[in-house]
Amino acid sequence: MKMFCYQCQEASGGKGCTVNGICGIKADVANLQDLLIYNLKGLAYWQTKARNLDLQQSEISHYIIKILFATITNANFDLDWALIKLAEGLKLKEDMKSLFLKEFSKKNNEEFSENIPEAANWNEEVNIESLNHLTEKGYAVNQNAIANEDIRALISLVLYGLKGIAAYADHALPLGYENTEIWKFIESALATMLRTDLTIDELLKLVDDTGAFGVKVMALLDQANTTTYGHPEPTDVNLGVGNKPAILITGHDLLDLYELLQQTEKEGIDIYTHGEMLPANAYPGLKKFKHLVGNYGGSWWHQTKEFESFNGPILFTTNCLVPPKKSYKDRVFVTGNVAFPGTKRIAEREDGNPKDFSAIIKMAKKLNPPIELETGTIPIGFAHNSVLSVADKIVDAIKSGAIKRFVVMAGCDGRMKSRNYYTDVAEKLPKETIILTAGCAKFRYNKLNLGDIGGIPRVLDAGQCNDSYSLAVIALKLKEVFEMDSINDLPLSFDIAWYEQKAVIVLLALLHLGVKNIRLGPTLPSFLSPNVAKIIIETFGLKGITTAETDVAAIMTGQ
Structure with a gap:
C-alpha cells in the first residue's frame, strides 16, 4: 500500500x-x-x-x-x-x-x-x-x-x-x-x-x-x-457552435467567467461553457455578453474526448479536471486551486485587479473554431427565484393532479455504467412528475425530450451542485404553502447521485433540514463503516438505489 x-x-x-x-x-x-x-x-x-x-x-x-x-x-x-x-x-x-x-x-x-x-x-x-x-x-x-x-x-x-x-x-x-x-x-x-x-x-x-x-x-x-449577477432566468442554451475561434471554460467559478468575458468582448472570440459552468448561461450579468454563445459537451468525465474536438484552449477554474491527454494538454490552462504538472497557469488576482487572461486569448486567436458535437438547446435557469415566481401555477397543478410528484435528482455525474440508472429513472418516471435537479448529474437526462406540464418543463435545472440550496428553498416554500409540518409530507422524493465532497455537504445539509428517505447512489460511501451506515440509515431512512423500475414504483408511492 x-x-x-x-x-x-x-x-x-x-x-x-x-x-x-x-x-x-x-x-x-x-x-x-x-x-x-x-x-x-x-x-x-x-x-x-x-x-x-x-x-x-x-x-x-x-x-x-x-x-x-x-x-x-x-x-x-x-x-x-x-x-x-x-x-x-x-x-x-x-x-x-x-x-x-x-x-x-x-x-x-x-x-x-x-x-x-x-x-x-x-x-x-x-x-x-x-x-x-x-x-x-x-x-x-x-x-x-x-x-x-x-x-x-x-x-x-x-x-x-x-x-x-x-x-x-x-x-x-x-x-x-x-x-x-x-x-x-x-x-x-x-x-x-x-x-x-x-x-x-x-x-x-x-x-x-x-x-x-x-x-x-x-x-x-x-x-x-x-x-453580483442577478437571479438566474429560464434560458434555452445553445448546444451548437459558431465559426469563430473560441475558449472553453469549465469548473464552477463565475467570477473567472465574468472577467474572461470582459477581456474577450472585443477580441472576436466566442466563449463556451462546459460541465458545471453550464448554469452560468442563465445569469443576467453573464448572459448579457453576446459572445457567450452556449455550452459545449456534457459532464466532466467526457472531457478526454470532447476537448480534442473543441480545438481552442480550455480553462479549468475549479475541480473536475481529468488528467489531460497529450493531444490537447498544451491547450489546457488552470487557475485558482486547480493544478496539473505541465499545464499553463493563470495567476491569481492581486490588489483587487482582475486575473489576466491575455495568454489564453492570444492562443485562442491562433486556433480553429470548435467542431460541432450536437445541435439544439437545453432549458436551464430554474433556481428558487424563477420557480417560486410561478408557485401559484405549481400549487394549482399539484391540487389538480397534473403534478403528482417532484423528484429531486441532484448531485454528481461519474464514469460508472451503473449511473445509467439515473437516465432510466428519468425516462420511467410518469409524465405527471417533475424532476428538480442541480449539479452535473443532470447530464444523464437533461437532453431527453421529457416534455412539460402546463408549460412547466419536466426537468427544472436549478444550476450547479451548490444550487441544491435552491431546491431546499423551493421545498420549504411548498411546505409553507400547503401548511405542512415537514418537508417529508410533501409529494417530494430525493434520488441523489454523489461523486465527491461537495455532494457530501449537500447530503449533510439535507439531513440537517430533516429530509428523510433519501436514495443515494450509485453506491453508499466507502468511508462509512457498517455501524455508522446503520445509524444513518435508521435515523434518516437513507437508502441505496436498486433498479430504476423498482425505485420509480417506490418513489411514486412515497417510499
Whole structure:
C-alpha cells in the first residue's frame, strides 16, 4: 500500500485507492495532500486558541479553505504546488503558535500548559530532498491511521463535508462575501479531530453541525452570486457552435467567467461553457455578453474526448479536471486551486485587479473554431427565484393532479455504467412528475425530450451542485404553502447521485433540514463503516438505489 484515499464514490474496489487514485492522482501527491490536511488541523488548533484572545488572522482562515478546496477530488494533481503550500502552512502555524504563546503568557502570567496535539507542534523542512520523508509522514497520518473504524468514518464524513463547505466559501469570498462564523466552525471542527477521546455521540453532533453550516454556506454563495449577477432566468442554451475561434471554460467559478468575458468582448472570440459552468448561461450579468454563445459537451468525465474536438484552449477554474491527454494538454490552462504538472497557469488576482487572461486569448486567436458535437438547446435557469415566481401555477397543478410528484435528482455525474440508472429513472418516471435537479448529474437526462406540464418543463435545472440550496428553498416554500409540518409530507422524493465532497455537504445539509428517505447512489460511501451506515440509515431512512423500475414504483408511492 502506497497511499490511502476513499473520499470519492469511485474509490477502488469500493474500499479505497491504495496505489494511485482512480481520479489520476499519484501516490506521492495524495500523501502530501494528507499531510497538508494534517498540518491544517494543527494550524486550526492554534487559530482556535487565538480566537479566545482575539488574535485570529483572516489570512489563516482563507488559507484553510484554499487547502480544503484544493484537496477535493479532481482539483489538484501537482506535487510542487503541494510542497509550496505545505511550507506556507507550516510558517503560518509556527507564527501563530509563537504569537499565541507569547500573548497567553503575558495575559495570564503563566506558561500555556495544555497538552498540545502532535499536529500542532509538528514542523519540518520542506524541500524536494525531504520528499520521501514527507510523503511517508503523510501516509502515516491519513484517515486510515485512525484505529476505531466508527470514529474514522465519522471524522471522514465531517472532513469531507468541510471540504464541500470550503469549496462554496471559496467561491463567495472573491465576490466580497464571507461569514466569520463559517471560518470559526471549520477551524473548530478541524481542531476537534485532533482529540483522542472523541465519542460517537459527539461526532454525530459534529456531523449535524456540519450540515447546518452547509446550509449557511450555500445560502451565502447564493446571495453572492445573485447579488453580483442577478437571479438566474429560464434560458434555452445553445448546444451548437459558431465559426469563430473560441475558449472553453469549465469548473464552477463565475467570477473567472465574468472577467474572461470582459477581456474577450472585443477580441472576436466566442466563449463556451462546459460541465458545471453550464448554469452560468442563465445569469443576467453573464448572459448579457453576446459572445457567450452556449455550452459545449456534457459532464466532466467526457472531457478526454470532447476537448480534442473543441480545438481552442480550455480553462479549468475549479475541480473536475481529468488528467489531460497529450493531444490537447498544451491547450489546457488552470487557475485558482486547480493544478496539473505541465499545464499553463493563470495567476491569481492581486490588489483587487482582475486575473489576466491575455495568454489564453492570444492562443485562442491562433486556433480553429470548435467542431460541432450536437445541435439544439437545453432549458436551464430554474433556481428558487424563477420557480417560486410561478408557485401559484405549481400549487394549482399539484391540487389538480397534473403534478403528482417532484423528484429531486441532484448531485454528481461519474464514469460508472451503473449511473445509467439515473437516465432510466428519468425516462420511467410518469409524465405527471417533475424532476428538480442541480449539479452535473443532470447530464444523464437533461437532453431527453421529457416534455412539460402546463408549460412547466419536466426537468427544472436549478444550476450547479451548490444550487441544491435552491431546491431546499423551493421545498420549504411548498411546505409553507400547503401548511405542512415537514418537508417529508410533501409529494417530494430525493434520488441523489454523489461523486465527491461537495455532494457530501449537500447530503449533510439535507439531513440537517430533516429530509428523510433519501436514495443515494450509485453506491453508499466507502468511508462509512457498517455501524455508522446503520445509524444513518435508521435515523434518516437513507437508502441505496436498486433498479430504476423498482425505485420509480417506490418513489411514486412515497417510499
